Amino acid sequence: MIKKLIMSVLILFGFSTVTNADVKIGNPMARTGPIPELVKPMSAAVDLAVEHVNDQGGLFSDGQKYIAVKVDSACDPVAAVDAVTKLVNIEVVTGIVGPVCSGATIAQAESVSIPAGVVTLSVSASSPAISEMESNTDLVFRTAASDAYQGIALAELAMSKGLKEIAVSYANDDYNAAIAGVFTKAFTSMGGKITGNEAHEPNKASYRSEVNTLGAGSNNLALFAYYGSSGITIMRNAMETGAFENFIGADGMLAQEVIDQLGAENLGNVTFTTSASDSSTDAFKSWKKHADAANVPASDPFVPNSYDAAFLMALAIEKAGSADRSKIAAALREVANGPGEKIFPGEWKKAKEIIASGGSIDYVGAAGPQDFDKNGDVAGLFSKNTVVDGKWKSVVIK
Template sequence: MSVFTRSRKSALAGVVALAGASALVLAGCAGGGTGGETSAPPTEERDLTLKIGTILPQTGSLSFLGPPEEAGVGLAAQHVNDYADTTGLTMDDIVWGDSGDTENKAYATTIQTLISEGVTAAIGAASSGVTKLFLDDAVAAGIIVFSPANTSLDFTTWDDDGLYWRTAPSDKLQGEVLGNLVAEDGHENVAVLYLNDSYGTGLNDVFQETFTGAGGTIVEEQSYNTGDTSFDAQVSALLASNPDAIVLITFDEIFTIGPALLQAGYPAENLYFVDGNLKNFGADDKWPADLSLEGAKGTTPAGPSTPEDFQAELNEWWTGEGNSELTDFSYANESYDAVILLALASLAANSTEAADVAGKLVEVSGGTGDGEKCDSYEACADIILAGNVADYDGYSGPITFDEVGDPTEATVGVFQYQDDNSFVRIDI
């Protein structure tokens, strides 16, 4: 099998603020030549079966992200298959798998299953920390790992043989949005509680650099480890520092930490959440119904707002599989786009070999700058079948991969909690 490689030298470039702290778009130059020649594949009839699997959180501390992510994957595969008579490419029999988290280690079984099933690509994981624990095994097996939600800065320089990709931007972007948001809200003395793993430390570092660069002061910094269940000491230290805002960089530990802060009298409107814990608490019976988060804010690399018709399609597919309706669409856009990009890359390469597919991902995302814009699988596929180059802009935005598999154009959304403990987007 041919080997596709790329250098790990490009960095995030050209961050531009939009609407104050509410959103950032990251624009940069894509690496040239990463995907090889941009000439179209032969136009003879294709017969391609692209086999993918998922390694997404059905259990563990990020299990709330699993349903929208799996719905995005499933709906995208349906759209690919709906056009199979025209393209000759099908995506049948998805191998669904649980990533779990670093505690229950479900990923260890799932990645071996995906390898044995011979998938071209694995969609996942949601957690950067989990992906790091199986990525080398996947790369050694020649499988593309395509995450819709990984944000750790470490992946930009990972030695992955060109097989790691993500539709979520790195935490450099979210950290800057969060830091500017807290500063522009008028806060000056801020305390931070963060998860002591690659996700938490990376996001915390960028947030603090941005916030202090804007003139703010970090009056207290507390951390905890995966698996911890008691946070009394950290909460006490945060409150003792008398901060005018508290930033919480956590996963599901928020169900203990958040109520403890509110029960101690800390005002909800001065709390800030991130993608790891921004969820619809009003629909979750684990959150005390008498504790209001009204006014609290949070950030997440959400891309543009999920259109209502797309939400309806996601729900139709998801409920059609026997599930309850989705109440949260976090990373559904990114999951959908990951699958569509894989299918388009397979069409462009006229192959389902992982190295060949990976070799066309920059091109079909618009990273070479040579493509014709299109915003659906059908439209992009038609361009490719006509012998031309497609540039897909999806539900998560323009994407535009650089040579290391990072999106160079992305949006971080800002959300605010309402009186029913659900959140609404406020930046657009």
């Protein structure tokens, strides 16, 4: 009896995967770990893109459902490899939208998605190392700009604030070490002086010896860390002992948590950069209209990038004409780079009709034009963020 039951369940499952007319993509994101607050709206943006695709006719001529299978990559290389292995082998996804962190993205690409021939379209991994990681394949893309640019933007910002000497503290991971390296090089070449440059180990209860060692040389700290694993603690320890007065840093630190925990009154001399969108473009206006309607914060870090990634992946699958993994990379370049009819966020129906009639499209995204170069990278803008009235206020650096 039990054997029969098991058999029938197995057959049922077998049938359901065969007859299932859905197209699945994997969506690994750092839902737990050091930056859950940043990831929540990013995940909502992916959902919004999926909703747009399904509400406006779905995929292919028979209107197949576009499904993003959500897993937790935890901003951790090991967790990401586990999560993506499951997506690639068990869920049999067509492509991957995510992960969030650079270390996680590199690890899962090297050990899972590249060997399996699956396209990874990261939404926010910005380490310069990702540009050069592939040889002979074209499978890793991202909708966020490389930190090779953000590190320079941050160095220029430090100079414009009149900080001639600065100490650097970075968390020892792929993303933070890479951007700290770019920053240090750019800052020195602009004539600045690095008074101390130390890695720190994330997830410690106290960083007092770190900040005091570094604080002996300068009052200014360039901090490259994730807010949840070491960033807030370092800033707190630095402020408590008066080791540093001015702080600059990048996207990993940009969260409301920082203000909530440290208090806005203590953050007068803090500036963080992040990747930003030019809100004057037509594409952004179209995105903002949809995002506002769905209650997704349109301008938050990497939220437009997340929408673009999920939408581009759908366009690429539609263009490829099937859920065949091997056709996605070429199709992705075609729909993103053009030439062709311009498609803005939310215009799935229009794009689908053009593709059906054999035409070409060029997706212009919420976060920028989203044209991939030979490394699968896109250009991007950055903003500087300071605390105004208890909130982060963002100004685009032109």
